[in-house]
Each structure stands twice: as C-alpha cells, then as structure tokens.
Amino acid sequence: MQKQHVVVRFCGDSGDGMQLTGTMFSSLSAILGNEISTLPDFPAEIRAPQGTLGGVSGFQVQLGTGVYTPGDQADVIVAMNAAALKVCALGSKFNQKGAQWEEKESMFKRDAVIIVDTDSLSAKDLEKALYQTDNPFTELGIPESVQIIPVALTQLTKEALKDMGMDNKSVLKSRNMFALGLVCWLFNRPVDKAVSFLEGKFQKKPQLIAPNVKVLTDGFNYGQNLAMNIQTMNVEKSHELPKGTYTSIAGNKATAWGLIAAAEKCGKRLFLGSYPITPATDIMHELAARKDMGVMVVQAEDEIAGVCTAIGAAFAGDLAATSTSGPGLSLKGEAIGLAVMAELPLVVIDVQRGGPSTGLPTKTEQTDLMQAIYGRNGECPAVVLAASSSANCFDYAYEAAKIALENMTPVVLLTDTYLANGTGLWRIPQLSELPEIKPQGVLEEHKGQYNPALRDERGVRYWAYPGMDGYEHRNIGLERDAKLGTISTNPENHQQMVLARQAKIDQVANQIPLLQVQGNVDSDTLLIGWGSTEGHLHAAANELGCALAHFNYINPLPTNTEEVLRKYKRLVVCELNSGQFAGYLRSKFEGLHIEQYNEMTAQPFAVDRIVNFVKHSL
Amino acid sequence: MEASQFKSNQYVKFCPGCGDHAICMALQKAMAEVGVPTHETVVISGIGCSSRMPHYLNTYGFNTIHGRGGAIATGVKTSHPELSVWQMTGDGDCLAIGGNHFIHEIRRNVDLNICLFNNRIYGLTKGQYSPTSPKGFVSKSSPFGTVERPFIPTELVLGARGTFFARTLDVDMPTTVNCMVQAHEHKGASVIECLVNCVIFNNGTHNWIADREMRAEHSIILKHGEKMIFGKEKDKGLALDYSQGLIPQIIVVPADDERVLTHDATMQDPTLHRMLAMMGAEGDTSLPIALGVIRDVAAESYDEAVNQQINEVRDKSKAKTFDQLTATLEQWEI
Numbered sequence: 001m002q003k004q005h006v007v008v009r010f011c012g013d014s015g016d017g018m019q020l021t022g023t024m025f026s027s028l029s030a031i032l033g034n035e036i037s038t039l040p041d042f043p044a045e046i047r048a049p050q051g052t053l054g055g056v057s058g059f060q061v062q063l064g065t066g067v068y069t070p071g072d073q074a075d076v077i078v079a080m081n082a083a084a085l086k087v088c089a090l091g092s093k094f095n096q097k098g099a100q101w102e103e104k105e106s107m108f109k110r111d112a113v114i115i116v117d118t119d120s121l122s123a124k125d126l127e128k129a130l131y132q133t134d135n136p137f138t139e140l141g142i143p144e145s146v147q148i149i150p151v152a153l154t155q156l157t158k159e160a161l162k163d164m165g166m167d168n169k170s171v172l173k174s175r176n177m178f179a180l181g182l183v184c185w186l187f188n189r190p191v192d193k194a195v196s197f198l199e200g201k202f203q204k205k206p207q208l209i210a211p212n213v214k215v216l217t218d219g220f221n222y223g224q225n226l227a228m229n230i231q232t233m234n235v236e237k238s239h240e241l242p243k244g245t246y247t248s249i250a251g252n253k254a255t256a257w258g259l260i261a262a263a264e265k266c267g268k269r270l271f272l273g274s275y276p277i278t279p280a281t282d283i284m285h286e287l288a289a290r291k292d293m294g295v296m297v298v299q300a301e302d303e304i305a306g307v308c309t310a311i312g313a314a315f316a317g318d319l320a321a322t323s324t325s326g327p328g329l330s331l332k333g334e335a336i337g338l339a340v341m342a343e344l345p346l347v348v349i350d351v352q353r354g355g356p357s358t359g360l361p362t363k364t365e366q367t368d369l370m371q372a373i374y375g376r377n378g379e380c381p382a383v384v385l386a387a388s389s390s391a392n393c394f395d396y397a398y399e400a401a402k403i404a405l406e407n408m409t410p411v412v413l414l415t416d417t418y419l420a421n422g423t424g425l426w427r428i429p430q431l432s433e434l435p436e437i438k439p440q441g442v443l444e445e446h447k448g449q450y451n452p453a454l455r456d457e458r459g460v461r462y463w464a465y466p467g468m469d470g471y472e473h474r475n476i477g478l479e480r481d482a483k484l485g486t487i488s489t490n491p492e493n494h495q496q497m498v499l500a501r502q503a504k505i506d507q508v509a510n511q512i513p514l515l516q517v518q519g520n521v522d523s524d525t526l527l528i529g530w531g532s533t534e535g536h537l538h539a540a541a542n543e544l545g546c547a548l549a550h551f552n553y554i555n556p557l558p559t560n561t562e563e564v565l566r567k568y569k570r571l572v573v574c575e576l577n578s579g580q581f582a583g584y585l586r587s588k589f590e591g592l593h594i595e596q597y598n599e600m601t602a603q604p605f606a607v608d609r610i611v612n613f614v615k616h617s618l
Numbered sequence: 619m620e621a622s623q624f625k626s627n628q629y630v631k632f633c634p635g636c637g638d639h640a641i642c643m644a645l646q647k648a649m650a651e652v653g654v655p656t657h658e659t660v661v662i663s664g665i666g667c668s669s670r671m672p673h674y675l676n677t678y679g680f681n682t683i684h685g686r687g688g689a690i691a692t693g694v695k696t697s698h699p700e701l702s703v704w705q706m707t708g709d710g711d712c713l714a715i716g717g718n719h720f721i722h723e724i725r726r727n728v729d730l731n732i733c734l735f736n737n738r739i740y741g742l743t744k745g746q747y748s749p750t751s752p753k754g755f756v757s758k759s760s761p762f763g764t765v766e767r768p769f770i771p772t773e774l775v776l777g778a779r780g781t782f783f784a785r786t787l788d789v790d791m792p793t794t795v796n797c798m799v800q801a802h803e804h805k806g807a808s809v810i811e812c813l814v815n816c817v818i819f820n821n822g823t824h825n826w827i828a829d830r831e832m833r834a835e836h837s838i839i840l841k842h843g844e845k846m847i848f849g850k851e852k853d854k855g856l857a858l859d860y861s862q863g864l865i866p867q868i869i870v871v872p873a874d875d876e877r878v879l880t881h882d883a884t885m886q887d888p889t890l891h892r893m894l895a896m897m898g899a900e901g902d903t904s905l906p907i908a909l910g911v912i913r914d915v916a917a918e919s920y921d922e923a924v925n926q927q928i929n930e931v932r933d934k935s936k937a938k939t940f941d942q943l944t945a946t947l948e949q950w951e952i
Contacts, residue, residue: 027948238952241952244952245949246949246952247947264939264940269697273693291927291931292931292935295928296697296928298693298924301718301722304686305686305718305722308689308693308719309693309696310693311690312694313693315694316693316694334683335686337683338682338686342682428944428947428949431939431940431941465678466657466698467701468657470657472676472679473679474628474672474678474679474680475679476681477682478681
C-alpha cells in the first residue's frame with residue numbers, strides 16, 4: 001500500500017520506553033527520506049502507578065511527504081497495555097464510565113491498524129485500567145474496520161532473550177524493541193538499516209546492542225511470518241525539502257542552539273539566567289551542558305533572579321537571555337520593564353503552557369500573547385517574536401538575539417509546549433550562512449562625555465559597559481533626562497521618553513521581512529495565525545484551497561500587514577486562546593472584519609476542525 | 619588613587635544630617651584606597667535612600683528595581699569576575715523584598731561587596747517600620763507599635779553560611795573605610811552592615827552607640843589578631859564564661875584579665891562570631907556592640923568556580939565552535 005503520509009502513535013506505560021521507541025522510529029524514517037513531525041504526550045505525573053490510565057505515555061509521529069503536523073488521528077497504534085488501548089480508543093473521554101469509541105474523540109482512524117500486547121490484557125491489567133468486562137475490544141466499541149494485530153509481546157521478548165542471561169526486569173524493558181521491529185516490518189523498513197541505526201544509538205553502551213538487535217530482528221521476522229491478511233505500507237519520501245544535511249530537533253534544543261549560534265556570530269558570551277519551569281527547562285539543560293561553547297548558565301534562586309542575573313550580564317556586555325513559561329513571565333515582568341527603561345539587550349524566551357496560574361503545565365496554549373506585548377507596568381514596549389515550528393525555534397532565537405543586540409531592547413520570543421517538546425526536521429546551517437549580527441557599540445567621540453541617553457540616528461542608544469575606559473555612567477530604572485541621561489521628573493521629558501522608547505521598537509519593522517501569503521493567494525479567504533499553529537493552518541489552507549498569512553513577527557508587525565489583510569474578503573484568525581491576536585489586529589487596523597476560530601483545550605489544533613469551521617461557518 | 623576621582627558630578631541629595639552622606643564619603647575613600655580604576659568598578663543598587671548611592675560615584679553604576687540589586691550584581695560579577703562589584707542596599711531593599719536574593723548571593727559566595735545600610739526604617743516611602751525595626755516600634759504603618767520580631771542581619775548572613783561580616787557606624791569614618799577595604803580584599807560575598815541614622819524618620823536609633831560620650835563604653839571595634847579591649851580608658855575586655863551551664867557566655871572583665879579573648883576573624887566555625895555579633899543586638903546594653911570585621915573566612919567564590927568549570931570543560935572538549943558542535947549530531951543528507 002502506497003501512502004503519502006501516515007500517522008503512528010506509540011502508547012504505553014510511562015516505564016515502557018515509548019518516547020525512545022517513537023524517537024527511534026522517527027529518526028529512522030527521516031534517515032530513509034521522510035519528512036517527520038513528532039509530538040510526545042506524557043503524563044503530568046513523574047511515575048504514576050504502573051498500568052493505570054494516569055500513567056499512559058504517548059508519542060505520535062507523522063511521516064511521509066507534505067508533513068506539516070504530527071497528524072490528527074493515527075493510522076497505526078502500538079498499544080503496550082490495556083490502559084494505553086483505552087486512552088487511544090476513547091481520547092479525552094478515557095475516564096468516563098461506559099464510554100465507547102467515537103470517531104471525533106478517538107486517537108485513531110476508523111481503518112487504523114492496532115498492534116497490542118495480549119500479555120498485558122490479563123484480568124489484573126484490565127482491572128487496573130478500570131475495564132468493566134473481560135473483553136476490552138468489545139467494551140471499548142472499537143469498530144470492525146480497525147485491524148487488530150494481537151501479539152504476545154512480553155512472551156515473545158522473553159523467548160528472544162532467553163539465552164542472553166539477562167534479569168527479568170531488563171528483559172521486560174526490551175519489549176519496546178519487539179514493537180519497533182513489528183512497526184519496521186509494517187512499513188517495509190529494511191531491517192539492516194534499523195539494526196545499524198540501533199548500533200549507532202547504543203555506541204556508548206555496547207552491552208545493550210546485542211539484546212536490542214535480537215529483539216528488534218525477532219519482532220521484524222514475527223511480522224513477516226504473520227499469518228494475517230495485513231497490508232504493509234510504503235510511505236513516500238519527501239519531495240518538498242531542499243537539499244541539505246538534516247537532523248531532527250526538538251524546539252527547546254533548537255532555541256538553545258539559536259542563542260549559541262548568535263553569540264558566536266557576534267563574538268559575545270552567551271549568559272542564561274533561569275529557573276526550572278515546565279516546559280521551558282530543557283533550554284536551561286541544553287545550555288548548561290554547552291560549557292564547551294563557553295555558555296554561562298546561572299540557575300537562579302527564583303524567576304525574578306533568573307531575569308535579573310541576565311540583566312546584570314547584559315549591563316556588563318554579554319548576550320543575555322532568560323528562559324521561562326507563563327507564570328515565570330509574570331514574575332519577570334517588572335525586571336523586563338527595567339531592561340526596557342535601561343535600554344539593555346535581553347532575550348526572554350516564554351515557552352507557553354496552559355494557564356492561568358499553575359494551569360496545565362505540560363500542555364500547550366497560545367495564551368501569553370497579551371502578556372508578552374503589554375504585561376508590564378507603564379507604557380513599556382518590547383519586541384515580540386513567535387517561532388512556528390520546532391526547527392525554526394532556532395531561527396527565531398537567533399533573530400531575537402540579533403534584534404536585541406542591534407536595537408538595545410528586550411525581545412520576547414514565544415514558543416510553546418507543542419514546539420518545545422515536538423521535533424521536526426532541521427536543515428543544519430553553517431555559521432557562515434547566518435545573517436551578520438552587529439551589536440550596538442559606542443562612538444569614540446563620546447569618550448569622556450558618554451551618557452546612557454545618547455542615541456544613533458535610528459533612535460537606538462549607544463551601548464557602553466564596564467571595562468570601557470572613559471564611558472563610566474549610571475544607568476537607571478527611573479525616568480531619565482533625554483539629553484543628560486540622569487534622573488528626571490520633568491513632564492515634557494517623560495512624554496518625550498515614552499515616545500522615544502516606542503519609536504525605537506517601531507523602527508525594528510524596517511529590519512524584518514514582509515509578511516508572505518502562503519497557499520492560494522487568489523482565494524477570497526485568508527486564514528491568519530501566529531506561532532506554533534503554522535503547520536496545522538498550512539495543512540488546513542491546502543485542504544480548503546485558501547490563503548494563509550502566518551505571523552512570526554508580532555511586535556512590531558511587518559510593514560505590509562494592513563495591505564495584505566485588506567486584500568481579502570474573509571479573514572479568519574485561528575488561535576489556541578480566546579482571541580488575543582484577533583483583538584490585537586483589530587486594535588491596530590480599524591474597521592477590519594475578523595472572524596475567529598479559537599480552541600481553549602490546551603491541545604494543538606486538529607486540521608479537520610479548522611477545515612470544518614471555515615467551511616461551515618460561512 | 620584619590621577619593622575625588624570617585625566623586626560623580628551629581629549633587630548629593632540625601633537629607634541634611636543623613637548618615638548616608640558619611641557612607642558615601644567613606645566609599646569614595648575606600649575605593650581610592652583599593653585602587654581599582656573607575657571603569658572597572660561597578661556599583662549596583664535596588665531602590666531606597668541608600669540605593670541612590672551609584673549616582674554619586676564616578677564608576678559604572680546601575681540603580682535598578684526594588685530588592686533585585688543582589689541578583690543583578692550576581693549577574694555582573696559572575697559574567698565578569700575581573701570587575702570590582704559593589705552592591706548598595708538598605709534594610710527594606712535587602713531584608714524584605716530582596717531577602718531571597720540576599721541569602722542566595724551569600725550562600726553562593728559571589729565575590730560582591732554588599733553595603734547594607736541599616737537605619738531600621740523605610741525612609742524613601744516616608745516612615746514605615748522595616749524588618750529590622752525593634753518589636754513595638756511605632757511608625758506610620760504601625761501606629762500601635764509593631765507586633766513583629768525583627769531580623770538581625772548577622773543571623774541571616776551566618777545562616778546563609780556567610781564568609782564575611784562586618785559592622786560599622788556612619789559616624790565612625792576610619793572603621794567604615796577599613797571595613798570596606800577588607801570587604802574588597804575578601805574573596806566572596808562580603809556583607810558590611812552600616813548602622814546609619816535616618817534624621818527625619820528614625821532619628822537617634824543608634825544613639826546609644828553613636829553618641830560621642832557613650833560610644834567607647836557601648837561598642838568595641840574588633841580587629842583580627844588583637845585583644846578584645848574597649849572602654850573610654852581601654853580598661854575593659856571580653857572573655858568567655860563557662861560557669862553558666864552548657865553554653866558559654868560573653869562577659870566583661872578587666873582589660874588585664876588573662877581570659878580576655880583575641881579576635882580571630884578567620885575561624886571557620888561561626889559560633890563565637892555569632893556571639894560577638896549578637897552582643898547588644900536585642901537591646902541589651904550590658905555588652906558592647908561589636909564593630910569592625912567580625913568574620914572573614916576563606917572559601918571559593920561562585921564567580922570563580924563558574925568560570926573555572928567553563929574553562930576546564932572547554933579545554934577538554936573537541937567541539938569548540940557552532941559548526942563543530944552541529945557536526946556531532948546524528949545527521950543525514952537529503
């Protein structure tokens with residue numbers, strides 16, 4: 001069976017190694033020429049009781065060509081236990097008593113293939129997963145059209161490893177490799193490719209190679225000898241990607257590496273002040289490990305100290321950044337205001353999660369937009385950017401650093417859980433192909449008479465920092481005199497400074513690319529989005545045959561924004577909040593009639609739902 | 619260098635008679651004595667009367683936001699350990715809103731010189747009680763007297779495993795300058811509690827030691843390696859009395875008593891330092907209050923350790939550039 005793209009979901013207990021299995025299958029697919037987009041979906045609990053519904057961990061990948069999202073519903077499910085089967089079948093209704101399979105709730109399609117471990121469907125397993133009967137398939141109402149491949153995974157894994165002298169626990173941990181072998185068979189993956197991939201993966205733990213290869217191969221062979229009428233699938237290689245060297249990368253790692261590249265490009269040291277917070281912490285992990293690149297990380301005592309240590313490093317001349325999520329951004333607000341007032345370069349990364357308050361820390365949402373643009377006391381403009389794929393987190397982190405250093409301003413970069421933990425293909429750039437970064441400096445003629453209010457013709461103040469002889473000065477969070485740079489409470493001066501700070505942000509629009517319309521530009525309908533939803537909106541626009549304007553530059557907006565928006569009869573802003581970007585656009589451009597499509601489920605969009613809305617709300 | 623080199627062109631706006639004037643002059647003298655050039659000296663402050671200090675010093679300065687000076691100074695010093703970094707803070711800025719940053723800069727032992735101006739009142743907001751105001755203190759926000767127990771800065775510093783603690787008095791310029799110079803020489807977080815008078819809202823709060831007549835009897839200036847002698851006639855000394863049960867007590871004995879203690883600021887064990895620093899702290903005037911450098915022990919500083927670790931890893935690592943780093947990724951051609 002030839003397929004353009006398919007969606008595979010690996011689902012099991014937290015301890016079953018589903019993230020690893022999914023990652024390995026995705027990487028293998030990418031190496032074999034597929035585009036990939038992945039989405040891990042793990043439980044909030046670190047270790048929920050084994051076999052329970054709360055402990056189900058999932059990993060979804062879409063592979064093939066023309067892949068923009070991890071997919072709405074799966075074509076293939078690997079269910080490692082009874083709880084995983086239930087969660088996949090019932091979706092968000094998994095803990096409703098008596099709930100049955102429904103097309104709109106289920107995580108898999110009506111014609112999906114399900115590989116399930118029959119050894120994990122014992123009476124005890126069913127009880128743990130709160131089944132009422134002893135037949136899970138009937139109880140869940142899984143339609144006949146779904147093909148079930150029952151496999152005694154546990155038993156077969158034990159069989160495969162019986163001569164390896166391994167303890168029972170290690171044997172059970174290898175079940176996922178049997179499943180991976182089966183999936184490789186199902187997608188006609190050459191088993192030798194998978195084996196050599198495994199060998200590379202376990203290079204540092206050679207003792208793990210033999211058993212894993214054995215189980216994987218046995219799984220593959222088991223599939224081949226299966227006396228069932230199952231059609232294996234061939235997934236098309238990508239014919240959309242430009243030539244190049246690729247890897248698969250998660251958004252948080254890409255963000256961290258974008259900052260590393262920016263620092264090296266402009267010859268500054270990268271400093272990160274941060275405090276652990278889900279789902280942003282991996283940025284700190286990644287940078288803390290990059291001392292080889294000279295990166296300095298301070299794990300601060302709190303969110304406020306995270307941004308404040310970064311402001312200190314910026315004052316001292318570094319490329320400084322802080323990483324956080326929504327609650328942390330709230331705490332950092334006052335200090336970001338200080339960086340606005342003191343006109344220091346600062347990158348603030350907000351990996352958005354479900355809110356408000358502690359909200360849904362492991363889920364995704366686009367609800368910090370207003371906070372990023374306006375969430376500070378006084379009139380306090382900062383640049384706001386949003387990445388729109390896991391891979392382009394790299395580009396926008398780089399861009400955030402560039403804008404900050406060249407314009408002496410904080411830049412807030414918005415990503416979210418979906419981008420942060422999901423992975424996509426990243427074409428690895430050489431440092432030399434990345435745009436130049438020219439941090440603001442000082443003028444020789446200011447030596448001996450420098451003050452922090454001196455600006456260039458763009459309205460960007462000059463940057464002197466400790467160590468520069470003859471440029472000693474006092475910077476402040478108090479209002480400063482527009483000429484002398486000293487404290488001022490003069491009324492006209494304050495007005496002048498409010499305008500100067502705004503003008504400095506506005507002129508950044510001259511440095512950013514114009515808004516590009518994607519899809520069918522001649523359509524009457526323009527979908528509008530920002531940030532992480534680009535993949536879903538792109539796929540939806542393709543399906544609808546309409547146009548898409550997707551924003552990465554939020555404040556300031558690209559200079560042609562109004563011109564683009566006024567060209568289309570129907571404007572539909574789609575976002576994972578109750579209408580923040582729609583409201584922002586209305587506030588900027590009077591008289592636009594904007595429709596909204598909003599979801600507040602703390603989940604990524606599904607392409608189908610967008611398409612349905614646009615089709616049926618006319 | 620000369621103190622005048624550290625004077626900025628700004629008109630000093632502390633109230634006439636405020637203790638901060640004296641500390642400002644002491645700082646200029648100490649910085650000149652230390653001799654780090656103005657462009658390599660950084661003064662960070664938060665908000666409050668004391669936090670105006672950077673404006674009056676001709677160095678790099680940053681008057682930031684309330685309570686956060688400690689965290690910002692940590693960022694400056696850690697990223698640039700070659701700079702001499704000073705933090706100006708008050709009892710509100712440092713011990714209330716900035717309390718968390720204060721204990722952590724001390725715990726990490728960041729090489730900062732922290733001048734904590736303790737006037738036991740909020741001056742800039744016009745007279746509310748502070749975390750160091752004594753219990754029962756009447757102020758605009760405590761018209762019937764506070765019911766709170768105050769902080770004693772020493773206890774916080776030692777509780778956070780502080781390596782340097784000194785105490786000075788606004789009216790005692792030589793001791794203040796001396797403590798500042800020693801704070802600079804100490805590697806790690808050096809806290810100087812400057813007892814300053816707020817002439818407007820809390821006038822005379824330190825009078826029982828500041829008053830010229832009473833000072834010699836009510837205070838002792840501790841010097842490392844010297845006997846603990848005080849009094850107008852240098853006739854009294856401090857000794858430990860072991861007769862009161864498990865815990866020894868500090869007592870006053872004649873100066874020539876053989877039991878008179880010799881001050882050792884470098885003892886790692888903080889027990890005696892704490893006892894010395896607690897004298898007079900809770901309003902007990904039977905013992906003199908300790909001034910000078912009470913504690914000065916060696917320990918690795920955070921900024922040094924952070925930079926050293928980066929250098930070590932970098933030296934060992936094969937990948938040192940972005941392009942070398944990306945080459946280590948699992949990758950394939952399309």
